[in-house]
Amino acid sequence: GSSESSQRGGGERKKIDGFSTRARRNLRETAHSLDRSAEGLFITLTYHEHLPSPEECKRDLDAWWKRVQRRYPGLSAIWKMEPQERGYPHFHLLIFGASYIPIDWLSSSWHEVTAEKSDDHLSKAVDVESFINIDGKLQAYMAEYMTETYDGWPGAEPGDPWAEMGRWWGCLGRDRLPISRWADWKVHLTQTDACELIRFLLDEWDVDIPDGVVPPSLLVNCVGDPCDRLDRLLQVLES
Incomplete structure (x- = not known):
């Protein structure tokens, strides 16, 4: 996935404050490298009443993914964090290696790792769809749906944690992603x-x-x- 920061002179780290064109390009290239016959799940994780910090978001995602891995070992995923219209964050994930995971379990596990308390969050915070990747349509969908570029987090003022919120996307279980293998066929042209x-x-x-x-x-x-x-x-x- 995209790196949390890059090095500048003197070892100082540059903060990531927007979903840049370069980050979007890296996400698109990762999507286009996937096996075009891969099947999986498209999952959205949301917040309800609790507005977390960027650090809390990443921690929640990490804790939730560890629970998923324990119950369903061998999975991999690409995630993207985006702002809702009201400014709250939510995650989109493309999960590979499973064609079905009960939504009740997904919802309860996500609810438990967040600071949410409401019944609405427990029942409505997770959306899940299965997909079959036919002729690369998944890649086209991802390119349109998951790679919108943002100059920064909407409404974030200087000093706000969301003004320097770090990575907007990444990979989970990267070594298990269904990467396509190209045919070893070369053509030499003038x-x-x-x-x-x-x-x-x-x-x-x-x-x-x-x-x-x-x-x-x-x-x-x-x-x-x-x-x-x-x-x-x-x-x-x-x-």
Whole structure:
């Protein structure tokens, strides 16, 4: 996941105060690296009456995940923290390795690790949906739903803990995430052919670039078999 901080000169740590474009890009790349046939659960965890600090939020998530792991070992997840309209935080999680976890247990375990006391929180604080990742639709959904960029936590003033709230997203059980494995298939192109393919793709995507300027490389996230996509692109050179 994204790192809590980065180093500057003299060893001083730079605080993370917004969900930056770089953090969003890292989340998107992680999402696109997942096995496109992976199944799992999409879970939302919310707060009701208690407004926690960023540190409390992360601690609650960690305590809850430990309970999940004890009961359902071998799971992995990607999490994202977002603000609700009223400024309270909530978590979105994509959990892999389970197609079903009783919502009653999820709700009670989340309720127990937070400082919430209300019956409404116990009954309404967790939402869960199962998903089947077909043709990369999960990645597309994540890119749209989980990667909105924020300059900072809405309404947070200087000195407010939420003004420097740390990581907005991360991975749980990263080594168990269903990472896709690419086919070991290489195609060697001349510089002219490679530039022609890049120009074709940029034109197909209606990307404006200065006349005569071609990027030296291009990373393409495709739906379906990447080998099939490359085959179709190579046919462009023959036409």
